[in-house]
Amino acid sequence: MLNFCSLYSGSSGNSLLVETDHTKLLIDAGVSSKKIENALFDLSIEPSSLAGILVTHEHTDHVQGLGTFSKKFNLPVFVNQETLDAMPLQRDKINSNNIKIFKVSDKFSIGDLEIKSFSIPHDAANPCGFNLWKENKKISIATDIGHMTNSILNHLEESLFIMLEANYDPEVLRCSSYPFSLKSRISGPTGHLSNEIAGKTISYLLKSGLKNAMLGHLSKESNFPELAYQTVIDELICNESFNQNFIGLEVASRDQHSKRICIQ
Numbered sequence: 370m371l372n373f374c375s376l377y378s379g380s381s382g383n384s385l386l387v388e389t390d391h392t393k394l395l396i397d398a399g400v401s402s403k404k405i406e407n408a409l410f411d412l413s414i415e416p417s418s419l420a421g422i423l424v425t426h427e428h429t430d431h432v433q434g435l436g437t438f439s440k441k442f443n444l445p446v447f448v449n450q451e452t453l454d455a456m457p458l459q460r461d462k463i464n465s466n467n468i469k470i471f472k473v474s475d476k477f478s479i480g481d482l483e484i485k486s487f488s489i490p491h492d493a494a495n496p497c498g499f500n501l502w503k504e505n506k507k508i509s510i511a512t513d514i515g516h517m518t519n520s521i522l523n524h525l526e527e528s529l530f531i532m533l534e535a536n537y538d539p540e541v542l543r544c545s546s547y548p549f550s551l552k553s554r555i556s557g558p559t560g561h562l563s564n565e566i567a568g569k570t571i572s573y574l575l576k577s578g579l580k581n582a583m584l585g586h587l588s589k590e591s592n593f594p595e596l597a598y599q600t601v602i603d604e605l606i607c608n609e610s611f612n613q614n615f616i617g618l619e620v621a622s623r624d625q626h627s628k629r630i631c632i633q
Contacts, residue, residue, distance in 0.1 A: 371503040371632040376408040378585040378621035392480025395422040399431040402438040408626045420480050421445035426496035427456040436462025451495035473497050487524040490515040492559040512586040515559040526577040535584035535597040536561035542591035564597045568604025581617040594620040
């Protein structure tokens with residue numbers, strides 16, 4: 370068994386779950402500890418049964434509840450050194466024995482999951498995405514990406530499932546109430562990924578065996594779930610990559626967990 374579930378996803382907070390028969394992992398804890406507990410209980414998962422929490426980067430929408438949740442349930446936190454140093458308020462809540470440092474690009478194991486992190490362009494200390502394997506099944510987590518690179522594409526190839534950022538629509542962003550500086554940050558090379566580029570990425574990955582994709586980290590102000598979904602579908606059709614029998618596409622909710630996606 371290899372399952373994925375988005376607990377929360379969006380500019381207001383992010384937390385994801387990957388589970389096998391023997392290992393349950395959180396990726397990020399960007400909402401309150403209580404909200405994470407509630408989502409897990411709704412999925413019939415005891416928080417104390419988690420093997421740990423992987424951290425992509427230190428921004429609040431990815432670590433808001435990290436320290437409290439780790440401390441309450443005595444959970445290991447897997448993080449690179451630069452990210453740890455950039456979040457002292459969270460770091461100081463975590464039991465020192467539960468801080469597990471990895472180097473970006475190193476491969477390591479947690480339970481029966483093999484994990485490899487990879488660098489992403491984002492305005493954080495040392496942000497990363499993750500590949501996770503259960504035997505020969507590979508899934509990937511790639512959000513908070515300022516621009517897509519060949520290196521990231523190489524890491525995403527051969528994934529059966531991907532959680533991919535579709536943060537904004539350029540026209541909606543342009544007309545939003547955000548100040549110009551924030552608009553520039555979001556659309557800049559170390560900001561976030563647009564719906565269109567998400568569609569092009571998924572279209573490319575279909576050639577290497579992608580079966581399911583979930584669009585995540587949507588902006589509340591510069592995107593809509595229906596728009597993100599349709600933009601990606603249009604891109605797949607444009608590239609003659611769309612066949613509803615070969616690709617499952619969903620959009621992660623901001624405020625409630627998704628269904629479990631079974632990777633086969």
